[in-house]
Amino acid sequence: MKEKHIELNNIGFSYSRGNLIFDYVSLKLNKGESIAIIGGNGAGKTTLLMLLTGILFPQTGEISISNQPIKKENLQNILQQTGVIFQNPDDQLFMPTVFEELAFAPRNFKFKEAKVHAMVLRALARVEGLHLQDKLIYQLSGGEKRQVAIATALVMNPSILIMDEPSSGLDLAGRRRLIDLIKNFKQTKIIATHDLDMALEVCNRVIIIGKGKVIADGKSYDILTNEKLLKQNNLELPISVQNCHICGFEKK
Numbered sequence: 001m002k003e004k005h006i007e008l009n010n011i012g013f014s015y016s017r018g019n020l021i022f023d024y025v026s027l028k029l030n031k032g033e034s035i036a037i038i039g040g041n042g043a044g045k046t047t048l049l050m051l052l053t054g055i056l057f058p059q060t061g062e063i064s065i066s067n068q069p070i071k072k073e074n075l076q077n078i079l080q081q082t083g084v085i086f087q088n089p090d091d092q093l094f095m096p097t098v099f100e101e102l103a104f105a106p107r108n109f110k111f112k113e114a115k116v117h118a119m120v121l122r123a124l125a126r127v128e129g130l131h132l133q134d135k136l137i138y139q140l141s142g143g144e145k146r147q148v149a150i151a152t153a154l155v156m157n158p159s160i161l162i163m164d165e166p167s168s169g170l171d172l173a174g175r176r177r178l179i180d181l182i183k184n185f186k187q188t189k190i191i192a193t194h195d196l197d198m199a200l201e202v203c204n205r206v207i208i209i210g211k212g213k214v215i216a217d218g219k220s221y222d223i224l225t226n227e228k229l230l231k232q233n234n235l236e237l238p239i240s241v242q243n244c245h246i247c248g249f250e251k252k
Contacts, residue, residue, distance in 0.1 A: 005066065005160065005188045006052065012060030013051065018057035020080075021047050021201070023212035024061065028233040031159075034182075036206045036220065036238030043210040044150035046087075049162050053084050054191065065160065083153030083187070087165040089145035098140075098148050099133045102155045109156070122153040127181060135157040143174035150181065163191045167198050196238040200224045208233050 006029040013022045021044040027034060037045050050056040051063060054075045063070045069079050087094040095101040102120040111119070125128045127148045132140070140148065146166070153161060166182070167175050175198070182189065182202045193199055199220060200207060206223040208216040210233055216223055223229065227237050237241075 003032075004028050004032075005031040006190075007064050007067075008051075008061065008062035011051065011058045011063065012189075013047065013056065013058050020212045022051075022058070025209075025212070025214055026061075027207070027214065027217070029190065030044065031183055031188055032186065033205055034203045035191065036203040037190065037192040037209060038194070038196065038199065038206060038233075038235060039209045039215075043233075044212075045209065046164055048209065049084075049164050049190070049192055052162055053082055054078055080156055081158050082160045082162055083156065083158040085149050085153045085161070085163040085166055087168050087214075088144075089149040092149050092152065093137050093145060096136060098129075098135050098137065101137060101148060102133075105152070105156055119155050119157075122127055123151040126154055127151045128177075142169055143171070143177070146170060146174065146178065150178075154185075159187055161185060161187045161189045163189070163193075163247075165195075166191065167195045196224055196230075196235065197240050198228065200238050200240065208235075 008025060008027040011022050011025045013018045037048060039045055047056065051058055052070075053068050057070070065078055065081055068074060068077065078130050093101055095104055099120055102123055103116050106116040108117050120133065121130065124133055127147045127150050129144070129151055132144060132148060137145070137148070167178055170178060179198055179202055189203070191203060193197065203220050206216070206218065206220045207214060208223065208229070215233060216229060224238055230237060
């Protein structure tokens with residue numbers, strides 16, 4: 001029997017009247033799942049991630065993590081369980097050096113300095129970034145900033161990783177390194193993305209959202225090879241399952 005990790009019960013949220021993002025949405029996300037959240041522009045993908053991290057709160061309904069409701073009074077406990085990776089690393093990184101960046105959260109939780117040092121090195125090792133620890137943030141390349149952003153999400157050893165367009169802005173080599181990293185993470189993973197090829201490779205479940213509702217929820221291959229369903233939601237088949245329009249080769 002699958003162990004429930006995150007639950008959304010009748011969630012309602014809007015930024016303004018007439019701009020309904022979620023209309024009584026309910027979902028159960030199981031421990032250890034790798035889940036892609038997809039949908040057209042404005043579907044609410046990023047908003048959903050902000051609700052899951054307590055940046056925003058639903059106007060109706062309740063969200064819980066490990067049976068603990070996401071509320072202001074227990075937000076610190078929730079934050080210890082979740083690691084967040086923003087779409088743009090520059091929105092996430094604010095300390096002068098890589099080490100100071102990763103040390104910020106453990107220090108904020110009052111860990112002893114020896115423990116902080118060990119946590120930073122462990123997180124950097126997981127993203128193959130130990131060589132970056134003394135670098136200044138502004139000197140990092142885009143790919144290196146992504147590595148560091150992922151390491152900051154891992155430093156508190158969370159049980160949930162929440163990622164917003166993690167492959168955005170990466171070259172092919174950087175994207176491949178990212179995919180290989182994500183595949184090795186054991187946490188429950190929630191990934192909002194337009195990169196459907198990445199979703200097909202790293203996620204076992206796909207949820208399509210739009211017009212305030214969950215439109216589809218199922219196994220990645222079943223949803224990401226359903227061309228009609230994807231087109232109805234302003235999405236295209238992943239390139240890896242498309243037929244070749246130049247040579248006429250048809251993928252089975």
